[in-house]
Amino acid sequence: MAYVRVEKAVKYFPREDGTDMLVLDAVSFETKEYGITCLLGPSGCGKSTLLNIITGLEHLEQGRAEIVSNHRDAGKDAPRLGYVFQDPRLLNWKRVENNLIFALKGMGIPRQEWDERIHKYLSLVGLLEFRKQFPLYLSGGMRQRVGLARGLVIEPEVLLMDEPYSKLDHLTARKLREYTLEICARLKQTALLVTHDVEEAAYMGDRTVILSPRPARITDILDNPLPPLERDVDDTRFIQFKKKLLQSVMRLVKEEV
Amino acid sequence: MAKQEKALAAQSEVGVAVSTGVGAIPRRRGGVWAEPIQDVVLRVAGVLALVLVWWILSLIFPPTLVPKPMETFGEVAAIITTGDFFYEMGATLRRVLVGFGIAMVVAIPLGIVMGTLRNLESFFEPPVILGLTMPGLIWAVLMIMFFGLTETSAYAAVAITICPMLAISIWQGTKSIDKDLVDMSKAFHAGPWSKVMDVIIPQLISHILAAIRYGLGLAWKVVVVVEMFGFSNGVGYQVVRGFNIFSMKAVLAWAITFLVVMIVIEFGFIGWLERTVTAWRPKIEAWRR
Ligand SMILES: Nc1ncnc2c1ncn2[C@@H]1O[C@H](COP(=O)(O)OP(=O)(O)OP(=O)(O)O)[C@@H](O)[C@H]1O
Ligand SMILES: [Mg+2]
Numbered sequence: 001m002a003y004v005r006v007e008k009a010v011k012y013f014p015r016e017d018g019t020d021m022l023v024l025d026a027v028s029f030e031t032k033e034y035g036i037t038c039l040l041g042p043s044g045c046g047k048s049t050l051l052n053i054i055t056g057l058e059h060l061e062q063g064r065a066e067i068v069s070n071h072r073d074a075g076k077d078a079p080r081l082g083y084v085f086q087d088p089r090l091l092n093w094k095r096v097e098n099n100l101i102f103a104l105k106g107m108g109i110p111r112q113e114w115d116e117r118i119h120k121y122l123s124l125v126g127l128l129e130f131r132k133q134f135p136l137y138l139s140g141g142m143r144q145r146v147g148l149a150r151g152l153v154i155e156p157e158v159l160l161m162d163e164p165y166s167k168l169d170h171l172t173a174r175k176l177r178e179y180t181l182e183i184c185a186r187l188k189q190t191a192l193l194v195t196h197d198v199e200e201a202a203y204m205g206d207r208t209v210i211l212s213p214r215p216a217r218i219t220d221i222l223d224n225p226l227p228p229l230e231r232d233v234d235d236t237r238f239i240q241f242k243k244k245l246l247q248s249v250m251r252l253v254k255e256e257v
Numbered sequence: 258m259a260k261q262e263k264a265l266a267a268q269s270e271v272g273v274a275v276s277t278g279v280g281a282i283p284r285r286r287g288g289v290w291a292e293p294i295q296d297v298v299l300r301v302a303g304v305l306a307l308v309l310v311w312w313i314l315s316l317i318f319p320p321t322l323v324p325k326p327m328e329t330f331g332e333v334a335a336i337i338t339t340g341d342f343f344y345e346m347g348a349t350l351r352r353v354l355v356g357f358g359i360a361m362v363v364a365i366p367l368g369i370v371m372g373t374l375r376n377l378e379s380f381f382e383p384p385v386i387l388g389l390t391m392p393g394l395i396w397a398v399l400m401i402m403f404f405g406l407t408e409t410s411a412y413a414a415v416a417i418t419i420c421p422m423l424a425i426s427i428w429q430g431t432k433s434i435d436k437d438l439v440d441m442s443k444a445f446h447a448g449p450w451s452k453v454m455d456v457i458i459p460q461l462i463s464h465i466l467a468a469i470r471y472g473l474g475l476a477w478k479v480v481v482v483v484e485m486f487g488f489s490n491g492v493g494y495q496v497v498r499g500f501n502i503f504s505m506k507a508v509l510a511w512a513i514t515f516l517v518v519m520i521v522i523e524f525g526f527i528g529w530l531e532r533t534v535t536a537w538r539p540k541i542e543a544w545r546r
Contacts, residue, residue: 081444083441083444083445087437089437089441091438091455092537092538093459093462093537102445102447102451102455103445105451106442106445106447106448106451107445107446108446134537137539150445154445
């Protein structure tokens with residue numbers, strides 16, 4: 001099992017005029033040992049920046065961010081991370097299976113495992129029969145599922161998803177959330193999901209970390225009382241939890257306005 | 258079931274393109290072949306019209322200036338049946354292809370480097386622009402003076418004439434590369450080779466194809482010029498020979514065979530190449546009427 005730990009993270013970006021802009025202000029949180037943790041915050045608050053810090057694309061001015069794993073000597077190897085982007089970001093000139101191979105090859109997974117893994121993860125996202133298809137012949141939702149399979153096929157310690165449903169239509173997004181939730185629960189996958197949608201956080205997150213508008217501070221960390229497969233958007237317990245999240249977020253917005 | 262979904266997905270793609278203005282997908286009457294056949298008929302009619310104009314001119318001018326089409330085609334047949342054609346055309350084709358290959362091998366990396374590294378872009382821009390401006394004829398003269406009447410000078414003249422054009426085309430293409438995909442490839446730790454072959458070159462494919470088209474067109478022109486300077490074989494040499502004995506018929510016959518080969522390569526080979534390397538793109542023909 002692996003999880004993400006961020007301690008007192010402070011991040012500045014330089015402004016045009018030479019001054020510094022504070023983006024993350026002493027952000028601390030931990031994800032669960034497995035399951036999905038949502039980062040919920042308004043647009044521009046620094047959610048993507050936080051992801052980039054966790055993946056090592058950006059560095060911190062103070063504090064630390066690490067992926068704690070009991071499989072791996074943390075000092076030695078880089079953690080294995082899977083990504084699902086906002087748009088599918090597939091290589092459209094490669095067949096579905098070759099898109100997965102691109103990731104497998106990049107992450108140095110031994111060739112003899114490829115076929116089995118492709119089979120497993122394409123089945124999980126329900127696209128096994130489209131294995132040899134080119135992405136542009138698939139619908140938007142199916143492409144996003146290929147993106148999910150590509151993130152999972154490398155069997156990452158942590159799966160990182162930055163608003164993966166925000167470009168899909170309402171119904172497709174809903175279906176895909178169900179899919180992702182079920183798969184992550186089945187695989188006991190640790191995942192970090194960035195979102196600015198309260199309902200999405202209530203539905204997807206075993207834990208939700210609420211960030212304030214910039215500079216981002218942690219205002220609340222709420223654990224979902226419902227296990228992943230028992231969340232039903234019409235259930236009163238779900239609605240209650242959603243309200244709780246919403247109140248927490250609205251409080252911030254009020255302070256802001 | 259799979260087929261159906263596929264068709265649906267493909268249709269929704271078409272739908273997107275169509276919504277930009279043209280309306281519903283036109284349903285073709287008369288089966289799948291009606292359109293291709295009509296296409297062929299129109300093309301053949303276009304060629305026949307040219308021959309007709311030629312024939313009318315041949316009635317006006319003496320045969321030393323404008324030979325009769327039929328006689329010229331007879332000459333074409335003679336060239337082909339004696340086997341001269343394959344020998345001469347082979348020599349010319351070899352020069353074109355070798356020169357073209359050299360140019361491609363230089364231009365693709367050069368174009369990619371220029372499009373991705375700012376400093377090298379500034380460094381290479383002047384020589385590339387200069388090279389583009391230089392007429393092929395001058396390159397041909399320079400190369401022959403430098404290498405003498407050898408195959409090398411033909412290869413070099415072809416390569417150096419078309420290289421700048423290829424490089425510019427690929428350089429411009431590199432600027433439209435999707436940065437998100439490059440980020441994606443970094444996220445999955447793709448190696449440098451994989452980044453170039455799997456991510457960058459496929460995005461340049463339409464630019465590379467366009468470059469091949471223009472490049473081959475230029476290469477033909479240059480190689481004929483080089484051959485005219487004193488080579489002892491090749492289509493260009495044969496044209497000069499026809500000129501020396503003032504046989505309009507010979508000149509035209511060689512020009513025609515040359516044209517036919519060029520057209521076969523253009524439409525046959527490059528068309529095939531294009532279809533093969535862009536099979537991943539759904540065909541959207543609905544907007545073209
Ligand atoms: N490389 C950078 N240099 C300077 N400023 C940056 C850089 N990257 C992000 N920022 C700024 O940092 C702030 C946080 O950006 P970030 O992309 O993390 O927000 P976000 O929470 O992901 O927003 P959204 O929900 O819109 O994606 C923004 O104000 C942005 O302008
Ligand atoms: Mg973002």
